[in-house]
Amino acid sequence: MKALPEALQQLIQAFSRLPGIGKKTATRLAFHVLKMDKEQAMELARAIQHVKTNIRFCSICYNITETDPCPICRDPLRDKSTICVVESSEDILLIERTNEYKGLYHVLGGALSPLDGIGPEDLRIKELLNRLTPEVKEVILALNPSTEGEATAIYLARLIKPLNIKITRLARGVPLGSSLEFVDELTLSRAIQSRDEL
Amino acid sequence: MLLTRLRLENFRNYAQLDVAFQHGVHVLYGANGAGKTSVLEAIYYLALLRSFRTSQDKNLVQKGKEMFRIEGIFETPQGSHFKTHIAYSLREGKVLSLNGERVTRFIDYIGTIPVVLIAPSDLTISQSGPQMRRRFIDIMLSQSNKLYLNNLKEYKRALKHRNLLLQQEQPDETQLASWEALLARYGAEIIRKRVETVALLSEWVQTLYQELSAGTDKVKLVYRSGVKNLSDNVEAQLAQLLRANRARDAALGSTTVGPHRDDILFLLNGLPFRQVGSQGEHKTLIIALKLAEFRYLQQMHQQPPILLFDDIFGELDATRIQAMLGRLTEIGQVFVTTTSKNFFEKMHEIPASFHYYNVKNGTISAEVA
Numbered sequence: 176m177k178a179l180p181e182a183l184q185q186l187i188q189a190f191s192r193l194p195g196i197g198k199k200t201a202t203r204l205a206f207h208v209l210k211m212d213k214e215q216a217m218e219l220a221r222a223i224q225h226v227k228t229n230i231r232f233c234s235i236c237y238n239i240t241e242t243d244p245c246p247i248c249r250d251p252l253r254d255k256s257t258i259c260v261v262e263s264s265e266d267i268l269l270i271e272r273t274n275e276y277k278g279l280y281h282v283l284g285g286a287l288s289p290l291d292g293i294g295p296e297d298l299r300i301k302e303l304l305n306r307l308t309p310e311v312k313e314v315i316l317a318l319n320p321s322t323e324g325e326a327t328a329i330y331l332a333r334l335i336k337p338l339n340i341k342i343t344r345l346a347r348g349v350p351l352g353s354s355l356e357f358v359d360e361l362t363l364s365r366a367i368q369s370r371d372e373l
Numbered sequence: 374m375l376l377t378r379l380r381l382e383n384f385r386n387y388a389q390l391d392v393a394f395q396h397g398v399h400v401l402y403g404a405n406g407a408g409k410t411s412v413l414e415a416i417y418y419l420a421l422l423r424s425f426r427t428s429q430d431k432n433l434v435q436k437g438k439e440m441f442r443i444e445g446i447f448e449t450p451q452g453s454h455f456k457t458h459i460a461y462s463l464r465e466g467k468v469l470s471l472n473g474e475r476v477t478r479f480i481d482y483i484g485t486i487p488v489v490l491i492a493p494s495d496l497t498i499s500q501s502g503p504q505m506r507r508r509f510i511d512i513m514l515s516q517s518n519k520l521y522l523n524n525l526k527e528y529k530r531a532l533k534h535r536n537l538l539l540q541q542e543q544p545d546e547t548q549l550a551s552w553e554a555l556l557a558r559y560g561a562e563i564i565r566k567r568v569e570t571v572a573l574l575s576e577w578v579q580t581l582y583q584e585l586s587a588g589t590d591k592v593k594l595v596y597r598s599g600v601k602n603l604s605d606n607v608e609a610q611l612a613q614l615l616r617a618n619r620a621r622d623a624a625l626g627s628t629t630v631g632p633h634r635d636d637i638l639f640l641l642n643g644l645p646f647r648q649v650g651s652q653g654e655h656k657t658l659i660i661a662l663k664l665a666e667f668r669y670l671q672q673m674h675q676q677p678p679i680l681l682f683d684d685i686f687g688e689l690d691a692t693r694i695q696a697m698l699g700r701l702t703e704i705g706q707v708f709v710t711t712t713s714k715n716f717f718e719k720m721h722e723i724p725a726s727f728h729y730y731n732v733k734n735g736t737i738s739a740e741v742a
Contacts, residue, residue, distance in 0.1 A: 287548060289537040295545055322530045322555065330551035359481055364520040 183209065235306070237282040237299050239264045247280060254278040256312040260303065260331065262286055262319055270317065278315075281306065286323040287330060295330070303331075307338055316344040374486050374676055375448040375706050376416060382442040383435040385411035386735040393739075397725045398698075398707040402714040403732035409710035412737070413490070413681045416708060419445040419457050420486040420679070421512070422469065422479050430461050439463050447486060450676045457486070480523055484516045487670040487678035491663050496688050499646050499658050503636035510567055510637065513666050517673035521566050528559035532628055535615075539623040553615040556631060561608035563632040564596075568603055571596040571637055574665045581661035585696055592658065593640040599630040656689055660697045667701065677705035684710045691716060698723045 190201035233245035257278030318324035440462035639646035
């Protein structure tokens with residue numbers, strides 16, 4: 176490492192702080208940046224700067240946005256009586272792509288996890304409760320089906336229940352468009368457990 | 374399921390190994406420390422992605438090396454073949470692939486190769502603490518029920534969260550109740566499956582024990598839980614117990630009720646086996662229990678599991694082993710390790726072909742019959 180110029184070492188370090196990137200990959204990326212033409216490299220630097228200066232959290236739903244409130248919260252056509260709670264902004268993107276949901280969102284910023292030191296105060300739970308005015312009729316819990324996501328859903332349900340608001344969560348079942356033989360056993364077992372009456 | 378080929382690299386004392394197996398009983402003989410058990414360990418690892426001798430994969434890496442590989446080629450009862458490959462490295466952990474395609478969720482794989490192991494440590498199953506008995510039922514059910522394996526995994530994870538939360542000075546009550554609700558949900562599922570399975574095993578073990586001992590003694594297995602009324606709402610009871618135990622659990626730093634603390638009682642004529650069973654009776658019980666495990670997996674998978682005997686012939690005499698093998702309705706593939714080869718040469722009444730392998734310092738040579 177000693178042989179490398181200080182500036183390059185700094186870049187390698189910066190890259191290795193990114194998720195899923197180890198020392199080796201960081202070094203490769205840094206050398207790649209070095210070989211890029213100047214305009215491309217500057218564009219990358221500007222893009223990073225731009226993201227950090229212009230993107231912030233919506234003060235209502237905590238989705239990432241360039242304008243506050245975000246376009247979804249400002250949209251007069253969205254159904255204000257329904258709030259869909261998700262763990263991260265990426266989840267909003269996925270649900271929006273379906274064009275099925277016309278209500279509002281709320282981004283928690285993660286899930287409860289004592290093992291990672293994440294408690295209710297680290298998530299935007301108070302902010303969610305503050306949004307639950309009489310206008311809100313339903314809260315949809317669209318958290319990840321992980322242990323932590325499940326516990327967070329139970330936690331939120333316990334807080335919201337006294338407010339007499341309908342609480343729902345995403346159904347779990349077999350994926351569409353494929354035959355049962357391609358569904359993994361675990362998903363199928365769960366689907367059998369949570370079957371619907373016709 | 375047949376293991377037709379096993380390849381090892383830097384696994385225990387094997388730098389390289391490439392050996393073919395077939396149908397029938399494989400007797401691996403050799404001196405202590407030659408590497409016999411390591412072969413069984415590798416086969417077991419191919420099935421369950423863990424060792425039965427150590428909980429730490431790094432202990433399986435040959436001294437001075439960075440990684441090990443295990444590769445097995447299997448033949449299904451329908452005659453098709455598949456290849457399981459496991460690469461473990463100290464830096465990146467284990468990578469599993471099936472026919473060259475990476476499998477990231479181990480739950481999807483476990484149970485593909487049903488296996489029953491009988492190792493010296495099993496001989497104390499009816500005499501030692503409850504942990505061994507929970508492990509027995511968990512390993513058997515994990516191989517036959519994905520939902521059980523998943524519930525177990527989620528339960529253990531939620532348990533860690535609750536224990537940690539209890540360590541906080543003023544844990545948030547609602548959060549604690551949420552983790553407990555989750556523990557109760559998974560816990561009740563685990564208990565339900567265990568109760569159902571233990572009842573079934575109890576009947577089988579009872580019959581098998583009487584056959585093996587040619588007697589009329591009554592053997593019974595009873596699931597014993599911290600939850601008092603197993604026929605009532607287990608989930609609600611478990612949630613209530615967790616709530617009631619908070620202070621004690623916080624002081625101890627662990628959760629004192631739930632399936633991870635339950636036990637399976639073995640009774641001989643209504644009395645605890647641990648207290649009234651003779652050494653001989655304990656051994657007969659183990660054989661009956663392992664036969665029941667074999668039968669259970671055989672029914673679930675509609676094929677005989679691979680049977681692994683790890684050096685138990687000092688403790689179990691030839692008559693018992695012969696009685697056990699003789700009672701299997703179908704022998705698929707059996708692997709035994711032993712220091713004395715002649716132990717088996719008297720066993721040819723068993724309707725299976727025998728194959729002998731001499732194990733010496735990390736090499737294996739098949740004996741030509």
